Amino acid sequence: MYKLSVTMTTLQTESVAEYILVEYRWVVVILALLPMSLLWKIWSTFRNYVVFKLNSAPKMHDRKVKQVQKQIKDWLSGGRKTKLCTARPTWQTMSFRQSLYKKSFTNIKVNLVDVLEVDVDNMTVRCEPLVTMGQLSRTLEPLGLALAVVPELDQLTVGGLVMGTGVETSSHVHGLFQHICLRYELVLADGSVVTCSKDENPDLYYAVPWSYGTLGFLTSVVIKVVPAKKYIRLEYHPYTKLSDLADRFRKESLDDKPHQFIEALLYTKDSGVVMLGDMVDEIGTDGKLNEIGKWYSEWFFVQVQRHLKKHQENVRKTVVEYIPLRDYYHRHTKSLFWELQDIVPFGNNVLFRYLFGWLMPPEVSLLKLTQPQAVADLYERAHVIQDMLVPVQHLDKAILKFHEEFEVYPIWLCPFKVFNNPGQLKIKSGDWQMFVDIGVYGVPKAKGFETVPSTRRIESFVSSHDGFQMLYADTYTTREEFRAMFDHTLYDSLRDQLPYCKDAFPEIYGKINRNVRK
Ligand SMILES: Cc1cc2nc3c(=O)[nH]c(=O)nc-3n(C[C@H](O)[C@H](O)[C@H](O)COP(=O)(O)OP(=O)(O)OC[C@H]3O[C@@H](n4cnc5c(N)ncnc54)[C@H](O)[C@@H]3O)c2cc1C
Numbered sequence: 001m002y003k004l005s006v007t008m009t010t011l012q013t014e015s016v017a018e019y020i021l022v023e024y025r026w027v028v029v030i031l032a033l034l035p036m037s038l039l040w041k042i043w044s045t046f047r048n049y050v051v052f053k054l055n056s057a058p059k060m061h062d063r064k065v066k067q068v069q070k071q072i073k074d075w076l077s078g079g080r081k082t083k084l085c086t087a088r089p090t091w092q093t094m095s096f097r098q099s100l101y102k103k104s105f106t107n108i109k110v111n112l113v114d115v116l117e118v119d120v121d122n123m124t125v126r127c128e129p130l131v132t133m134g135q136l137s138r139t140l141e142p143l144g145l146a147l148a149v150v151p152e153l154d155q156l157t158v159g160g161l162v163m164g165t166g167v168e169t170s171s172h173v174h175g176l177f178q179h180i181c182l183r184y185e186l187v188l189a190d191g192s193v194v195t196c197s198k199d200e201n202p203d204l205y206y207a208v209p210w211s212y213g214t215l216g217f218l219t220s221v222v223i224k225v226v227p228a229k230k231y232i233r234l235e236y237h238p239y240t241k242l243s244d245l246a247d248r249f250r251k252e253s254l255d256d257k258p259h260q261f262i263e264a265l266l267y268t269k270d271s272g273v274v275m276l277g278d279m280v281d282e283i284g285t286d287g288k289l290n291e292i293g294k295w296y297s298e299w300f301f302v303q304v305q306r307h308l309k310k311h312q313e314n315v316r317k318t319v320v321e322y323i324p325l326r327d328y329y330h331r332h333t334k335s336l337f338w339e340l341q342d343i344v345p346f347g348n349n350v351l352f353r354y355l356f357g358w359l360m361p362p363e364v365s366l367l368k369l370t371q372p373q374a375v376a377d378l379y380e381r382a383h384v385i386q387d388m389l390v391p392v393q394h395l396d397k398a399i400l401k402f403h404e405e406f407e408v409y410p411i412w413l414c415p416f417k418v419f420n421n422p423g424q425l426k427i428k429s430g431d432w433q434m435f436v437d438i439g440v441y442g443v444p445k446a447k448g449f450e451t452v453p454s455t456r457r458i459e460s461f462v463s464s465h466d467g468f469q470m471l472y473a474d475t476y477t478t479r480e481e482f483r484a485m486f487d488h489t490l491y492d493s494l495r496d497q498l499p500y501c502k503d504a505f506p507e508i509y510g511k512i513n514r515n516v517r518k
């Protein structure tokens with residue numbers, strides 16, 4: 001366990017009050033946040049079920065879009081005095097930070113929360129931007145369908161994933177979340193409603209992903225779905241040498257007929273487990289059923305680590321398990337990857353799991369809302385939450401660099417394809433290029449770690465290796481460095497063309513840089 005308390009003793013600057021707030025945060029979590037999270041889940045599940053069954057949402061959609069248009073027209077007639085952003089409170093979002101611009105910009109209410117239509121003939125689902133991944137998978141699952149890419153934390157919204165980005169272990173086949181989105185409907189800064197796709201307003205369609213709400217307000221999205229099966233047959237392949245692990249990871253990701261799901265967890269610089277998954281309807285004879293979604297089951301990353309240990313003890317090498325599909329999609333939700341071990345250190349204890357496991361995890365938004373300043377400060381000084389996206393050929397080198405600067409484990413590795421489309425993500429050549437998301441969440445142990453200089457060195461490494469940074473996390477790049485990382489050609493020309501766009505929205509950098517996110 002990589003606990004924050006380690007840092008508390010090493011950084012001698014904290015007060016006793018800070019120490020108590022951090023060490024005993026679990027008291028608040030268990031007594032207040034878990035019951036509140038439960039009530040919220042019951043209410044939203046019930047509400048979503050009723051709305052969808054009554055099929056009232058599609059009829060309401062146009063009226064709700066008109067309400068968005070009206071707010072923009074009011075802003076236009078009021079003299080365009082401030083810039084615009086969505087009214088979604090910053091504590092509800094998945095970014096670790098509070099967005100300061102929400103206080104000074106005009107907040108546009110985009111309360112569009114419904115799944116509108118599942119089209120089984122065309123294998124698409126149309127939904128509104130505040131639909132969450134949990135809500136969507138609950139709707140699709142009984143129909144035998146799933147999104148082609150299911151970013152794994154339940155609370156992630158369609159709007160946030162389109163305007164930012166989304167990645168999952170099927171992304172080496174389907175690409176990022178943006179690549180499975182077929183059509184967007186937006187309200188622009190002149191109050192007009194437009195739709196865009198590859199064939200209709202293609203410039204807008206390609207510039208929307210990664211634009212962070214700086215081109216218009218998203219009001220609906222048509223997303224590709226795929227047939228779903230009951231289980232994931234998951235192979236665990238442990239490795240004790242980085243180069244072997246990286247070679248296998250690359251080989252599997254670039255295979256002509258790859259497994260449907262690929263992921264790796266690194267537990268040290270040299271050891272980790274590559275996981276290869278495929279959807280199946282029956283449990284085979286080569287492995288056992290493992291219902292990792294049951295309330296009493298151990299955190300997934302701990303289970304995976306056990307496979308590595310067994311391998312290191314020469315007990316066994318490759319293992320196969322059958323995991324119910326939704327349990328698989330959820331595998332990192334219960335422990336928020338491995339972040340929850342810092343907040344509820346005994347969360348994986350067997351007694352706790354049997355008594356309270358069904359309540360886990362607390363809602364991220366509630367954790368954010370109730371986070372004391374001292375905890376925020378401590379996370380700032382002694383915690384890393386970053387996802388860096390680098391071409392897969394640089395994987396080994398990148399891990400060594402991350403080890404030198406952060407030394408945070410486990411590390412999440414997820415391959416994904418970037419297609420050679422117009423827009424902010426540019427690749428060197430070919431129709432597509434394979435990347436890897438290197439996810440680092442935890443307390444850095446590297447000697448000399450200092451948040452800003454260390455992160456800046458990583459950012460510069462990523463940029464110089466043709467990579468990108470995920471922008472829900474803190475970015476310390478300057479505007480120039482940021483514009484060198486992301487291609488702004490199409491984006492800039494659209495902002496010049498779209499009426500009032502520059503009056504209404506800042507540049508992307510104006511919404512994601514550290515000065516506007518505290
Ligand atoms: C401040 C706030 C505002 C919110 N606003 C809205 C809102 O406007 N509209 C709204 O609908 N919700 C809203 N929510 C709901 C919230 O995001 C729910 O947590 C969300 O619906 C996720 O589902 P869940 O937590 O109920 O998932 P769980 O209870 O964990 O899961 C429900 C079921 O869905 C399945 N499931 C969940 N995720 C997946 C997945 N990725 N793949 C496959 N199966 C999966 C699970 O197996 C389970 O059976 C809000 C929450 C907060 C805290």
Ligand SMILES: NC(=O)C1=CN([C@@H]2O[C@H](COP(=O)(O)OP(=O)(O)OC[C@H]3O[C@@H](n4cnc5c(N)ncnc54)[C@H](OP(=O)(O)O)[C@@H]3O)[C@@H](O)[C@H]2O)C=CC1
Binds near residue numbers: 093158212214216
């Ligand atoms: N597995 C994964 O892929 C994971 C992804 N993430 C990241 O989390 C973020 C998503 O979190 P979430 O809480 O859902 O989103 P947020 O509310 O944080 O929104 C992210 C951005 O999208 C903009 N946006 C959202 N909805 C709309 C809309 N309807 N119209 C215009 N702009 C909109 C927001 O604008 P505004 O500021 O105006 O509100 C904001 O700039 C993404 O950035 C994603 O990359 C995080 C964890 C895992």
Ligand SMILES: CC(C)=CCC[C@@H](C)[C@H]1CC[C@H]2C3=C(CC[C@]12C)[C@@]1(C)CC[C@H](O)C[C@@H]1CC3
Binds near residue numbers: 336368371437439
């Ligand atoms: C898979 C990808 C691409 C990213 C996963 C990111 C998550 C691990 C983080 C996204 C939001 C983060 C927050 C926290 C932990 C890490 C994330 C879930 C906290 C719960 C940590 C404790 C703080 O007090 C509140 C944080 C809210 C955001």
